[in-house]
Amino acid sequence: MSRVGKYRASDKMADLVVNNYRILLVMSRFGIALGFAEDTIDEVCRKHCVDTNTFIAVVDMLLDNGIAEPDSSSLSPESLLMYLHNSHDYFLGFRLPGIRRDLVEVLGKPHDNLTKAIMKYFDEYVEEVRKHMAYEEETVFPYVRSLIAGTADGSYNIGIFHKHHDQVEAKLKEFKQILIKYYPGDSSNEMNSVLFDIFNCEYDLASHNDIEDRLFTPLILDMEHKMTQNK
Amino acid sequence: MSRPVRITIAESSEIIRRGLVAILKAIGTLQAEVNEVSDADQLKNSISWQRPDILVVNPSMLSVLPLQQIKKEAADTDMKCIALQSSLADSSVTRSFDEVFSIYDTGEQISDKLSRLMGKTDVDKRHESLSQREKEVIVCVVKGMTNKQIADKLCLSAHTVVTHRRNISAKLDIHSTAGLTIYAIVNKLVELDEIDRAEISE
Numbered sequence: 001m002s003r004v005g006k007y008r009a010s011d012k013m014a015d016l017v018v019n020n021y022r023i024l025l026v027m028s029r030f031g032i033a034l035g036f037a038e039d040t041i042d043e044v045c046r047k048h049c050v051d052t053n054t055f056i057a058v059v060d061m062l063l064d065n066g067i068a069e070p071d072s073s074s075l076s077p078e079s080l081l082m083y084l085h086n087s088h089d090y091f092l093g094f095r096l097p098g099i100r101r102d103l104v105e106v107l108g109k110p111h112d113n114l115t116k117a118i119m120k121y122f123d124e125y126v127e128e129v130r131k132h133m134a135y136e137e138e139t140v141f142p143y144v145r146s147l148i149a150g151t152a153d154g155s156y157n158i159g160i161f162h163k164h165h166d167q168v169e170a171k172l173k174e175f176k177q178i179l180i181k182y183y184p185g186d187s188s189n190e191m192n193s194v195l196f197d198i199f200n201c202e203y204d205l206a207s208h209n210d211i212e213d214r215l216f217t218p219l220i221l222d223m224e225h226k227m228t229q230n231k
Numbered sequence: 232m233s234r235p236v237r238i239t240i241a242e243s244s245e246i247i248r249r250g251l252v253a254i255l256k257a258i259g260t261l262q263a264e265v266n267e268v269s270d271a272d273q274l275k276n277s278i279s280w281q282r283p284d285i286l287v288v289n290p291s292m293l294s295v296l297p298l299q300q301i302k303k304e305a306a307d308t309d310m311k312c313i314a315l316q317s318s319l320a321d322s323s324v325t326r327s328f329d330e331v332f333s334i335y336d337t338g339e340q341i342s343d344k345l346s347r348l349m350g351k352t353d354v355d356k357r358h359e360s361l362s363q364r365e366k367e368v369i370v371c372v373v374k375g376m377t378n379k380q381i382a383d384k385l386c387l388s389a390h391t392v393v394t395h396r397r398n399i400s401a402k403l404d405i406h407s408t409a410g411l412t413i414y415a416i417v418n419k420l421v422e423l424d425e426i427d428r429a430e431i432s433e
Contacts, residue, residue, distance in 0.1 A: 114416045121409040159280075174410050182417040214266075217280070 006060055009042035009052050016041060020063055025204065029086040030055060030079070051076030057215055058083060062207050072219040077148055080216055081141055087208050088133040095204070096126050099197050106190045118179075125171045129205075132168055136212075147223050158220040169209065172202050235262040236349065239283035241274045241292055242267075242315055247334060251287065251315070254338045261345065271295040278304045285348070287313045287332060290324050298327050311348050361402060366420055368395045372408055373415045 007016055013036040017023050027034070030050045045052040054075045103122060107115040139156070146152040176198050183191065238255065242248040248267050255263050266281055268274045271292045278286070278301060286301065293301075298312060314328040325331050330344050361369075364385070371381040378396070382389045400406050405414055415421045 114413065117409070117412045117416050121407075121413060124407075124409050171407065174405060174407065177404060178410050178413050182414060184417055218277075221280070 007041065007056055009045075009056065010040050012036070013039055013041050013044040016059065020059075022062060022207075023059060025090070026055075026058055026062060026083075029083050029090060030058075031082070031086070050082075051079040054079040054083070058211060061211055061215060072215060073222055075215065075219050077144060077219060077223065080219065081144060084208075084212065084216065085137065085141065088137060091201075091205065091208070092126075092130055092133060095201055096129065099194065099201060100126070102190075102194045102197065106188070106194055114184075121175055121178075125168075125175060128168050128171060144220055144223075147220065147227065150227075152227065157224060158217055169202070169206060172198065172205070176202065235264045236285060237264045237266070237281065237283045238285045238287065239266045239268060239274070239278065239281055240315070241269075241271075241286065241288040242317075243269050243289065243292070244317070245269070247315070247317060251332070251341075254341055257338060258342045258345070261342070274301070275304060279306065282306075283310060285311045285313060285345075287315050289315045289317065290320060290328075291318075313344075313348070361399065365395055365399050365402075368392065369399060369411055369415055370420050372396070373412045373421055375408075 017027070017036070030045075030048065032044060032048045032050065036044055039047070041056065042052045045055050057072075057075055058080075100119075100122060103119065107118060140158075143152065143156045143158075176195065179191075179195060179198075185191070240248055240251055242251070248269070252265050252267065255261060255265055266277065266283065268277055274288070274292065275296055282305060286305075288301075301312070302310065311329045312327075313330045313332055314325045315332050315334070316325065317334045330348050332341060332344065336344075367385060368381060371384060376384070378389050378392045381387070382392045385392075387395075399411075403411075403414060405411055
């Protein structure tokens with residue numbers, strides 16, 4: 001059953017995933033294993049100690065359901081932190097290395113200058129993604145944990161963490177364009193398949209950034225607001 | 232530049248909102264990051280940190296939240312405001328806007344209005360081919376020379392070098408040195424041994 005509008009906690013988890021395969025990515029990031037049988041979204045989430053509201057908010061955002069400004073006050077910052085952290089691991093530890101491996105294989109001839117230039121570009125791009133994510137892991141996330149614990153000292157605020165995703169996204173886009181416009185050589189299934197992966201990865205990274213910009217940041221703003229009110 | 236245009240759509244009707252989003256997404260030349268809000272409260276909350284370049288708003292929302300106040304919240308004088316008109320209204324209502332979308336506009340009309348509003352000029356540049364001078368500048372950039380060094384070598388002013396580089400970026404849609412390197416190799420602007428001497432050979 002495919003549906004219009006938001007998924008509800010009482011919908012079956014298997015229905016959600018079967019109808020929206022992109023949700024598979026969300027599953028592993030929340031640490032949810034397959035094999036849902038007839039369990040509802042709520043039951044599965046509880047079993048894996050994931051906040052159901054947060055899960056559904058992330059799903060809605062990925063599926064682009066409903067409106068853009070979800071009610072962030074009902075979200076669990078802990079669950080969202082876990083999601084974002086695992087998402088970083090996924091890109092840096094799995095997805096981007098996978099694309100790199102495939103690229104090396106397709107380009108072949110390691111001593112070719114063009115290959116070197118292309119790999120250099122890709123490595124620079126990955127380095128930028130890594131830096132960006134490391135900043136979040138080392139600065140933003142600890143700050144949010146201190147907010148949760150009520151020990152934030154006010155030396156940082158989420159306003160400092162403003163949107164700097166644009167640049168990283170633009171770089172992958174440029175890489176893709178260069179390959180499409182200028183890559184010489186015969187048409188090959190392998191090269192096209194790598195490009196297909198890059199398009200997909202770009203989409204997933206954009207969704208990830210979207211969740212940071214539209215769920216995570218508003219939630220933290222909300223927490224900061226509450227904290228200043230309590231003082 | 233390649234930064235996407237941030238657009239916020241403030242409209243209470245989901246059908247109209249999503250219809251407009253679909254049209255914006257279909258405009259191939261527009262790189263947009265679209266954000267939707269459904270009421271004046273949400274608009275007020277989101278505008279200060281979303282900082283849209285363009286705000287498309289149903290004027291009926293403005294009875295609660297005047298346009299001047301929105302602009303103040305946005306703290307951005309460059310934000311363009313477009314009225315999204317779904318009903319007949321006195322022209323005084325739309326006068327303070329930069330542009331008006333009617334719900335009867337075609338996708339093409341919306342696209343034209345947006346291009347006009349954003350004063351697009353670099354789009355045309357893409358179809359031009361590179362001049363000889365620009366190719367020389369690329370070669371220098373790829374070799375890792377600074378703007379100053381390029382200016383000295385080609386007997387140009389530093390300012391001219393910057394202009395050349397900007398035009399190159401606009402024509403090729405490549406904005407990084409690493410990207411230009413790939414371009415230069417593929418198009419044989421540089422000899423292989425020159426590249427070897429440059430930073431690419433680690």
